[in-house]
Amino acid sequence: xxxxTLTRMDLSEAVFREVGLSRNDSAQLVxxxxxxxxxxxxxxxxxxxxxxxxxxxxEKAARVGRNPKTGEEVPINPRRVLTFRPSxxxxxxxxSGNKR
Amino acid sequence: MIRSELIQKxxxxxxxxxxxxxxxxxNTIFEEITNAMSRGDRVELRGFGAFxxxKRDARVGRNPRTGESVxxxxxxxxxxxxxxxLRDRLNGK
Numbered sequence: 001x002x003x004x005t006l007t008r009m010d011l012s013e014a015v016f017r018e019v020g021l022s023r024n025d026s027a028q029l030v031x032x033x034x035x036x037x038x039x040x041x042x043x044x045x046x047x048x049x050x051x052x053x054x055x056x057x058x059e060k061a062a063r064v065g066r067n068p069k070t071g072e073e074v075p076i077n078p079r080r081v082l083t084f085r086p087s088x089x090x091x092x093x094x095x096s097g098n099k100r
Numbered sequence: 101m102i103r104s105e106l107i108q109k110x111x112x113x114x115x116x117x118x119x120x121x122x123x124x125x126x127n128t129i130f131e132e133i134t135n136a137m138s139r140g141d142r143v144e145l146r147g148f149g150a151f152x153x154x155k156r157d158a159r160v161g162r163n164p165r166t167g168e169s170v171x172x173x174x175x176x177x178x179x180x181x182x183x184x185x186l187r188d189r190l191n192g193k
């Protein structure tokens with residue numbers, strides 16, 4: 001496995017190739033997509049992208065955690081966490097693409 | 101929010117673009133992420149999160165209905181880790 005890391009730059013490069021926009025505008029669109037998704041999630045909405053996956057926000061209850069090093073008990077406050085559930089299509093493509 | 105609502109929001113902000121171009125752009129972005137992961141690559145979007153591929157080792161599974169043992173092959177699954185900024189925003193920080 002080559003294991004490269006792509007960033008926003010690679011996504012905006014793909015947008016740049018897809019439509020005849022400037023590199024600057026392409027980067028702005030990638031940013032705006034991530035912002036809209038984040039805003040919806042922060043509002044507690046689910047973000048469901050067909051054939052990609054679903055992002056949802058889950059409420060975690062307070063619990064008592066433990067510092068694994070010292071054994072000391074520490075309270076963990078209730079919090080909201082984001083989970084991503086990949087679509088079947090994505091799972092299939094990732095599984096078949098990485099098959100040896 | 102679903103894909104079409106996301107497209108609509110971006111189209112509303114960009115009246116100079118055709119709706120079908122915005123559609124193409126949004127699809128390209130998600131497509132690019134899926135393609136990267138199917139090559140085994142990571143996609144790191146600072147502040148939002150990172151998509152990566154995790155390997156699941158081969159194991160002996162069990163058919164829950166019959167109790168029969170089955171060999172499950174090694175496989176790769178998509179994984180998402182939330183970025184620090186978004187995690188903090190979710191918790192009102």
